[in-house]
Structure formats: C-alpha cells, structure tokens
Amino acid sequence: MGTSRMFRIFVVLGSAFMILLIIIYWDDVGASHLYLHTPVSPGPKIPHPPPHHHHQPQTSRTPSFLLDIDAFVNQFLEPGTGEPTDPAPADTSNQSEKAEERYVPRREWKIHLTPVAAELRERQEQRRRLLQEMCANDSVAFPGKNRSFDDIPNRELDHLIVDDRHGVIYCYVPKVACSNWKRIMIVLSESLLRDGVPQRDPLAIPRDLVHNSSMHFTFNKFWKRYGKFARHLMKVKLKKYTKFIFVRDPFVRLISAYRNKFELRNEDFYRRFAQVMLRRYANQPTPPASVDEAFGGGIHPSFSNFIQYLLDPQTEKEMPFNEHWRQVYRLCHPCQIQYDFVGHLETAEDDAEHLLRQLRVDNVVEFPTSHRNLTASTWESDWFSTLSAEARRELYKLYEPDFRLFGYDRPDSILNE
Template identity: 80%
Template sequence: MMGTSRMFHIFVVLGSAFMILLIILYWKEVGVSRQYLHNPVSPGPKIANPAQHQQQQQQPQTPQTPSFLSDIDAFVNQFLEPGTGEPTDPLPAETSNQSEKAEERYVPRQEWKIHLTPVAEDLRQRQENRQRLLKDVCANDSLSFPGKNRSFDDIPNKELDHLIIDDRHGIVYCYVPKVACTNWKRIMIVLSESLLHHGVPQQDPLAIPIEVAHDDNMHFTFNKFWKRYGKFARHLMKVKLKKYKKFLFVRDPFVRLISAFRDKFEGLNQNFYQSFAKVMLRRYANHTTPPDSVDEAFAMGVHPSFLHFIQFLLDPQTEKVSPFNEHWQQMYRLCHPCQIQYDFVGHLETAEEDAEHLLRLLRVDNVVEFPKSHRNVTSTDLESNWFDTVPLEMRRELYKLYEADFRLFGYDRPDSILNE
C-alpha cells in the first residue's frame, strides 16, 4: 500500500509540474502573438516638409509608425457613425519637442461634417449622366479596346499605380497626368496627413512643392498593397473599392496630348529629351546623332515638332519598346473605368464646379479647398491650329487610338479636325 501511495504522490507532482509548464508555454506564445500583431508593417513615419527636413531629422516627430492593427482600425473607423461631425482621429500627443506656435496653429479635424446646403440639381444630374455613360460604353459591344472585358483580378499589379488611397477618409483617387493631378495629389497629401509642417500635418495644399506632390513615397497606391498585405492584397483592394468613394478627373483627349507636348518638349526637360525627343529626332527628323544635352539641342534649334510627336504615338514600334508614358497614355488604361465603378467623374473643363461638388460629396470640404489656379492655356479653341501640320489620315488614326477615351468620358468626336 505504501508503494502505491508513493507512486500516486509522484504522479500528482509530475502532473502538476507538467500543467505549470504548459501554462508557462501558453502565456509565452500569447505574448509572442501580441508582439507580432503590433509589429509595424506600414510605411515609415510621416515625412517632414523638405524645407525643414534637416531640422525635423534632429527632432522626433509626434506621428507614430502605424501598425497592422492601426491599419485595420483606420479602415473600420471610416464607416462608424458617419455624419456625427465628431473627429475620427485623436489629437497628436503633446511632446516637449513641439513648438508652442505649432500647437496653436493645429486645428483638430472635424471629420464627417455634412454640408447643410444641398448640391444643385444640375450638378447631381451631370454626375449621373457621366456615370451612366461609362456603364453604357463598357457594356456596349460596338466599341472594343484592349482590356475592356477583363476582370479586376486580371489587371496586372503594375497597372494599378495611379490609384491613390486615403484610408483616413475612405477615398480612392485615380490620377491622370495633365488633368490638374498636381493639385489633387496635394489634396490627397493634406487629407492623409502624410506631410508634416513644424511638427503638425500640412493643411495648405499650395504650400506643398510640386516635386513633393509627385513623389511616389508620399502616396499609398494599389500597386504597393502586395508589399504590405501579401496574399490578402487583391481582396483588400476589392473591399476598399466597394466601401470607399472613388473619383478621377479627365480631359478632352486631343487637348491633353497638346498639353503634354508643350509641357515636356517645348521646354528644357532633359529627362524627356533623353528618353523620347532624341528617338523622335532620329526616326522622323533625320537627325542621326542628335545632341546629348537638351540645352545644346535648343541652342542649335533642334527639337521635335508636334507632327513628330504624333508620328511617335502612331508608330507600332513605340509600344513594342515600352508602354506609353503616363502623360500620353490613354486615360482608360490608367484608371480602368470598366473594372472600377467610379462615384465621381470630374472634367477639367468644369473643374471648379466639379471640385466643389466632389469635396462636399467626400465630406471633406471643411478640411480642404481645391486650390484656385489660372485657366490652362491649352484650350479646345486652339486645337485645330495644332493639327494644321498633321496629315488628315494621321489625325484619323490618332482618333482611333484615343477613341475609347472620347466615348467613355463623353467628349464629342472632333469633326473639324477629322473631316477637313
């Protein structure tokens, strides 16, 4: 009996020790899991204003690197109790490094404030017409163009780099170069609060330098989802496309081409001269050895004409080498309107009215205003003058190349140019 009792006590002691060991291992695993969940996986800290960049490097900034959980929280909070007028984000924590002047200038965001004055009926109708047109053209078999019938899953990741996300307000913006995209990128920076000025988020869009507005590191785009979310990236894109407000701004396709040519080839732009102008000069202007420097070329009076630019666009060899540059790539190829159902389609020709309507629709008109700017000097009235040197057959080929943009976004066929 004593032997049995002793064995029983031994088993009890061993069992107790085993249970204690299991408990220790369990809590250790829980701790590791909690630590893993809170490890930062988002991009780094917010970027200081370049003018104060050196100073900001020496002073720790208030905004913290977001974690995976904060990403999820930011996503969910966009849709909790909208319309309350209450801030959805906490105020920056007070730190001894922040100047008193900066604290005085910081105005807490009053998110989800609803504009009391209703939007004019003609503006509502304008948007309904533009969105209905997109659906009709995408569903109509009479017009075909590359990628029209593919699904969103079939769009290569590299072709989603123009879709900028603002998780703070639930916004997706597809930017189209030469369609006021600089100012809209500035607005997206202000809304996302990704740029600091004297330790607080920059609130003035026009204070953001052009080079900063176009810095890829300032914007979180769909093509960056793979790095952050891995195999869940495409699913999360679809969730955000379903829940968020999506918008883009477009422009008369031919006028946009004229604007791109003027901006990139009538000035001293070394990058575009090296990458494209020299190619045009060799292929179409009989300059076998054009100067290496754009300054030297302009001094010699050597630069591509608008006709050379159109020849370059129509040349099958151009896209065999590489896809069109974003400044003259078709708008539908940049923004995929047959795969993404946009909530707002703005036109540069009605930019001021559309911008005011959009900011109210996004419920951020209390946070930011669209910058007032001079009217673009490239107008539709001057379109015919630019095409005087372009043969009629080339004009018609060019229209076919950009016909989808004309049809999708409601721009009339330019008969004055195509029927001379």
C-alpha cells in the same frame, strides 16, 4: 503527494507548450504585414464580454478565411451608423458618458444644410451612367476591357492614390490638374508634416514633393504592406471608399503633354523620348546630347514628330506609353472600377467644389484654381492642321475609347478636314 507533483509538472509543461505555439503562430501572422490605417470614421466600440468559465461548444460551420478577414476589415471601415456626421446614438442604458466613449464622430467632417444643386447631381449621374453603358457596349472595344479587377497586374494600379483617413481613392491622370489634386490628397492624408503639424495649404507643397511617390499610398504598394491580403483589401476599399477621377478632351491632353514636355527644357524627357523622335522622324541621326544644346540650336521634336511617335507600332514594342500620353482607360481601369465621381477639366471649378462638398472636406481644404498657360480646346484645329488626314484618323482610333467612355464628342471638324 506524488500525484500533486505530477500535476504541477504537467501544468508547467502544458504552459510552456502553449507559449511555444503562440510564438510560432504570431511569427507566421506577422509575416503577412496585416495592419490598417486610421478608419474612415470610428464606429462604436464593442465591449468584450466577460470570459465564461464553462466550455463553449464549437459550431459545426466555420466561416471561410476571407469572410473572417472581411469582417475584421469592416470593423475598421464601417461607420457606426452609416454616416460619419451622424450624432452619437441614443443611450438607452442612461450611461451617457459611456455612450460618448463608444462613438466619437470625426470633428472635421462638415454638415451641409442645403443640398447640392440638382444640375450638378444630374451631371454626375449622366457621366457615371455613360461609363456603365460604354463598358457594357460591345461597340466600344479596347484591350483589357472585359478582364476582371483580379486580372489587372499590380504595376498597372500605381495611379490609384488612397486616403484612409477620409475614405477616398483618387486615380490621377497626368495633364488633368493632377498636381493640384495630388496636393489635396497630401493635405487630406496628412502625409506631410511641417514642424510636426500637418500641412494644410495645398499650394505650399513643393512640386518635387507633389510628384514624389513616397508621399502617396497607392494600390501597387499594397503588396509590400499587406502581403497576401493585398488584393482582398483593395476590393474592400474600392467597395467602401469614394472613388474619383478627373479627365479631359483626349486631343487637348496630347497638346498639353507635348507643350509641357517638349517645348520646355526637360532633360529627362529629352533623353528618353525627344532624341528618339528626332532620330526617327526629324532627319537627325545624331541629335544633340543635352536639352540645353538642342534648344540652343533651335532643335526639338515638332508636334507632328510627337504624333508619329504615338502612331508608330515600334513605340509600344519597346515600352508602354508614358503616363502623360497613355490612355485614361489604361491608367484608371474605368470598366473594372466603378467611380463615384467623374470630373472634367472643362468644368473643373464646379466639379472640384462639388466633389469636396460630397467628401465633406470643403471646410478642410480648397481646390487651388490655376489658369496659368492652359491649353485651350479652341487651339485643336491649329495644332492638328500640321497632320495628314490619315494621321488624324489613326490618332482618333487610338484614343477613341477615352472619347466615348467620358462623353467627349468625336472631333469631326478635325477628322474631316
């Protein structure tokens, strides 16, 4: 009788001790905030084997912690048979209902019966190959070119938008149709609801929401969500997801940035940048206090003042370039991230159609084309005629990596005038 009571006491104490250990363990794990979004495409559910009552011997080799995490993440990211549109696998056990239960393909993925035009496929192959060659070419040098992805500070990853529902990563470049591509990402990720229903019309998304950072899940937010697993999960998603970027002739992009931010009334850009340009380069020691007052007096920085600001070493000593004129290689890190699709604004219509088809979401969303007040490349000579030859050459040197990485010709007609 005494032995039986002692046994029960030990069982109770042992159970209490195990519960305490479990509570402590989950408190520790919970602090890391490890959770994942909806998978790209659901893989087959693997039933858990029934518990064995006999003791399982431990193996002598224990996999590394990161390999365990990688395997765990792969359960969420790997499609069941490699393609999200594959049919359900054959049921060898004659249990069709269970097979259907194990594999549920995404209904919105589109199956195409005709291949993408060879010309478009070759265009993408050439652009990707050029990026790889330029990144390996010592003649193309720029700060940060040879660093690893781990060396990129978290704050510099804020332009990489992630859509976990479809397995897409988009690096947005301001003044390269990024407003409409952000709209596409909002539609795909279903991050905007109207009366409980995801917004499906990109053009119905207000501009203030398009550029609201809370609407987009970017790499720089991974630390807050995933804690110490953030960098590893970034690498996993970079490996598994389709990554795309859209670029533009660097000089035309600068003209577009100037027109949009300094020829139109923009209080924020006037106070942060225009007043500085007016004081330093336009002989305006006390520029007007507001953009309305400045425009009322016909005062705003000239394009030449803007270029002087970019070429002035003092500018980046005070703060990094604003994203609207920061070089693409600094925004999107093309030598650290292997992009699967490189679009050009000059071929935007064909590239957008090709990309959405490649993502198999062209039945879900269409890219909204817009030709409103576009900056044309044929305007370059007129705009740059106000600059000295030396300033043009210095400006090219500043943006030369973007020209060469993305296949834009050296603008000799402008540089040699």
